[in-house]
Amino acid sequence: xxxxxxxxxxxxxxxxxxxxxxxxxxxxxxxxxxxxxxxxxxxxxxxxxxxxxxxxxxxxxxxxxxxxxxxxxxxxxxxxxxxxxxxxxxxxxxxxxxxxxxxxxxxxxxxxxxxxxxxxxxxxxxxxxxxxxxxxxxxxxxxxxxxxxxxxxxxxxxxxxxxxxxxxxxxxxxxxxxxxxxxxxxxxxxxxxxxxxxxxxxxxxxxxxxxxxx
Numbered sequence: 001x002x003x004x005x006x007x008x009x010x011x012x013x014x015x016x017x018x019x020x021x022x023x024x025x026x027x028x029x030x031x032x033x034x035x036x037x038x039x040x041x042x043x044x045x046x047x048x049x050x051x052x053x054x055x056x057x058x059x060x061x062x063x064x065x066x067x068x069x070x071x072x073x074x075x076x077x078x079x080x081x082x083x084x085x086x087x088x089x090x091x092x093x094x095x096x097x098x099x100x101x102x103x104x105x106x107x108x109x110x111x112x113x114x115x116x117x118x119x120x121x122x123x124x125x126x127x128x129x130x131x132x133x134x135x136x137x138x139x140x141x142x143x144x145x146x147x148x149x150x151x152x153x154x155x156x157x158x159x160x161x162x163x164x165x166x167x168x169x170x171x172x173x174x175x176x177x178x179x180x181x182x183x184x185x186x187x188x189x190x191x192x193x194x195x196x197x198x199x200x201x202x203x204x205x206x207x208x209x210x211x212x213x214x
Contacts, residue, residue, distance in 0.1 A: 001056065002056065004028060005017055005028055006051060007051030010172070011052070012103065012169050013051065013052060013064035013099070013168075016164055017054065017071075018204055019167075020068045020071050020080060022199070023078060033051065035049070045060050046062035054067040054070070065096075068095075080164065091162040102140050104132075104136055105133075105140065106137070106173040106178065109132055109133070112124035112125050112126075113176040113178075114177075118213030141180065144185075144188050145185045145186075148187045148188065149187075152191070152194060153191075170195075170196070171196065174205075
């Protein structure tokens with residue numbers, strides 16, 4: 001079986017799929033394409049020109065959430081989606097919360113502290129960084145702190161797509177020099193450390209750190 005994932009690994013959405021592939025022990029080819037100036041032939045696969053796109057023996061699937069679900073259905077073990085309907089809905093919610101909510105703050109730090117000088121040839125926008133740290137992210141951190149309670153994972157106290165979706169956004173947060181105040185959010189800080197210590201995350205994080213601008 002020929003599997004290929006298109007999209008640069010620094011993208012939290014590409015990373016999400018790479019973690020799923022790693023958790024399921026699947027081999028694949030990785031084409032680390034940037035999300036800017038994508039060719040027309042790529043837009044034929046993803047009309048919005050976003051990353052990632054997954055290809056498998058002629059099948060083309062855009063979007064990290066769709067790809068992750070496809071991988072779960074075709075390679076069901078180890079299971080990364082709950083079977084209980086309510087827990088499944090909660091897991092999908094946390095993934096969406098990360099993809100469309102948390103990213104609004106984590107992307108700001110990543111773009112300003114990791115990409116600005118090296119890739120955009122400009123100085124970081126400190127006002128944008130401050131807004132992310134002081135306004136955008138704290139309510140999200142509060143929510144996750146409360147959601148964890150005494151559990152190690154977000155849904156059913158079992159590792160799932162919820163944790164992968166949330167965890168991948170916090171990698172970019174860390175790349176952007178962001179740290180979680182363990183005094184204010186102790187459960188969240190310990191949780192993210194736990195997630196990022198998994199082999200599926202750890203190897204990718206080390207790979208990406210080598211790409212950091214000097």
